[in-house]
Amino acid sequence: MGSIHYIVDRLNEPPFAMQLSLVAFDEKSPFELLEIVNTLIREISATHAANLRDETPEATANRMMDFLFKVLNYKQVLRQSIARSVTAELGFPLEQHRRCGTFLFSPMQSIDPQHFKNGLLHGDPNIIYPMLAWMLQKRPELTTRAYLARFLMAVEIPEHMFGDEQILEVYQQYKDLQEEFKEVHKTSERSKSQLISPAEIKKAIVQMEEDKEQLERKVEALHTKLSGTDNFEGMLREASALRVEQDEQLKLQERMREQRGHAYQAEQRLEQLRHALNEKRAEASVADIGSLLRKLEGEVAALTRKANEELPRMIAAKQQRHDELQQVLSMPIGSEADMRQMMGHRQQLQRSVGALEERKRALNSNPDDKLAMFRQQASLVAKKREQVQTRLETVSRDKAVVDNELASKASELAGLNDKPVLRGEDFRKYANEVRGRTAQYKRMKQELSELRAEWGVLSRTLALLKEQEQGVSKKLSDVEKKRGVSGFAQTEEQLQKISQQKAEVDTIKGKTLEEISQVVEEINTKIKENKNRLAPQIKNLRSLRTRFGEVEAEYLEKKTAYDNIKAGFDSELSKLQAELDAADKDAQHEESSCHYYETLAAMERIKLKRVADEKEGHSISRMAPGGLKITTYKALYENKIRDQEGQQRALREQQKNLKENHDSNKIQMQLFRDLNKLLRCKVDMQKAARTEAAYMAAAEEQDSNVLSLGDD
Helix, strand or coil: CHHHHHHHHHHCCCCCCCCCCHHHHHCCCHHHHHHHHHHHHHHHCHHHCCCHHHCCHHHHHHHHHHHHHHHCCHHHHHHHHHHHHHHHHHCCCHHHHHHHCCCCCCHHHHCCHHHHHHHHHCCCHHHHHHHHHHHHHCHHHHHHHHHHHHHHCCCCCCHHHHHCHHHHHHHHHHHHHHHHHHHHHHHHHHHHHHCCCHHHHHHHHHHHHHHHHHHHHHHHHHHHHHCCCCCHHHHHHHHHHHHHHHHHHHHHHHHHHHHHHHHHHHHHHHHHHHHHHHHHHHHHHCCCHHHHHHHHHHHHHHHHHHHHHHHHHHHHHHHHHHHHHHHHHCCCCCCHHHHHHHHHHHHHHHHHHHHHHHHHHHHCCCCCCCCHHHHHHHHHHHHHHHHHHHHHHHHHHHHHHHHHHHHHHHHHCHHHCCCCCCCHHHHHHHHHHHHHHHHHHHHHHHHHHHHHHHHHHHHHHHHHHHHHHHHHHHHHHHHHHHHCCCCHHHHHHHHHHHHHHHHHHHHHHHHHHHHHHHHHHHHHHHHHHHHHHHHHHHHHHHHHHHHHHHHHHHHHHHHHHHHHHHHHHHHHHHHHHHHHHHHHHHHHHHHHHHHHHHHHHHHHHHHHHHHHHHHHCCCCCEECCCCCEECCHHHHHHHHHHHHHHHHHHHHHHHHHHHHHHHHHHHHHHHHHHHHHHHHHHHHHHHHHHHHHHHHHHHHHCCCCCCCCCCC
16 A cells, blocks of 8 residues: 555656546556556656557557566566565575575566566556556666666677678677766766765855864964064974874874784684684594584574574564664654754854854963963863763753654654655755755845845935934024024925925826826727728628528428438337347357257268278277287277286286385385485585685685884
């Protein structure tokens, strides 16, 4: 049921957008299911853009099977699925049977092409549904595989044609071009995988610029502090050389640890091989077959215990881990508003930390302080310790929150099974979209801050202008008071405003009246023009309506008469057709009866002739094994009866001998089987011991490439 949910969800998404429901998908006919498969194959490879109604079902099935098995390698997926199902039924891996030589099942035996073709054409859900789910899940990889198959599929050429030098040369060029295409494609994919999105590059550049500014400030502060020190340049060169040597020492120490690890692994491997060689030699020198068998039985018991106890426990642990990861993946993703809020809080904290660092750096920038360097190192160590402590507390809180959310989401998991979870390519698309929106948010936030700064400047300018205007107005009012015309400027300003408003109103009224009169004249003109233009058409329309009524009445009358006559002819034709079918059936029955009776008559004639020949004594002519000539069936059957009686007596004698010697023969056969098994096991052990000894001798002769370090 889960696979059907997945198939319907993927088919409802672009580029398919089929708008299916579970019921509608379940009610699809075999042909409609085949169309869905063809649509999916066409989406993977454009070379399969064929209409199913334009080709035969056989051609459709062959085309799809060739594409699935030869190009997409779907046969390997079927083998793995069958192997997993058989492993689940048997309770142990199939590889154990291959190693023990008792493998009784081959996955290839269960892949019947004819059965697969019939299931594909008849819409078998056991074949169609897994195939759809697999192609929908692996669509990007399969698209790439189909694209590569166009250029990398091997061209089958008969062996005898390679004798032609020209064909051989062209085939070699074809192979060289294929290899070149592989290298170019690998390079292209590697370049695509190494590309970084512009948003991430921009974010990294901003972060590096901030780090660069901080480092420049630190370097400038240190340079200011140490500029007055004697022999500053020489000390700077010595410090740089010391730093280079320390880096080189760290590299050498890392390399030495790697070489020691390799040497330790080689020694462990050598010790294991020596121990195994000694065991094989001891086993080869043992003459007691019973002890060897007991040891083999112990190994078999240990392997059985591991397969029945340890492996199921490991599988259960892996399954539990898988379930936990699935629950984490099914948790809802935070919204964009939450991400913006968190990023704003993070930036605010970074600014606060930067301000505090600047204050602390200003306090510690005293050039006369001899303990400044040690105090700075102590502060760095304390800061790192605080960061680790804070991170530990944060992780602990996050763990508690995650545990609580996991417990709460576990109860809601049943209701979320039918909802899709973003995975793989969908999750990456969503992450890229979130990054793009984050970058857009930062850009718009920066623009908003710039606009706010500009608004602040304009507001300040407006306030200054208002202050200046108030000063000028105050001076003007003082002058008016002195001259005895107080309020003249305000009255004049009001009069100007009123006159300006009156002029605007008059202009608007004049324009409005002119526009209204012009519109009325245009409407009247258009009405007159349309009336004059439509007058002859209206006259023709009236005459056509009258003609249409007459023709329609005549049509209905004749159609009624036609329907009546056609109904009579159809009933008579169906009656005659039924009589014709009955007569054909009777004729076929009579013809079949005639042939049947003729065959019976021929058989009876043959029997009569055989009876007459038997009476005359020359119906057959055969020679018995004893040289006796047989001319009648009676003599033949009597001879066969005598032979059967003789064989019966011989078989009874043989049965008697078998019953008497059965127990002893059975014991003897069991002894021979055990002996054969022991000898075969001993031969295998001898071969393995010789191979291991040869391998050890070759390993001891080779020189080990171990890094040697001097005592100084």
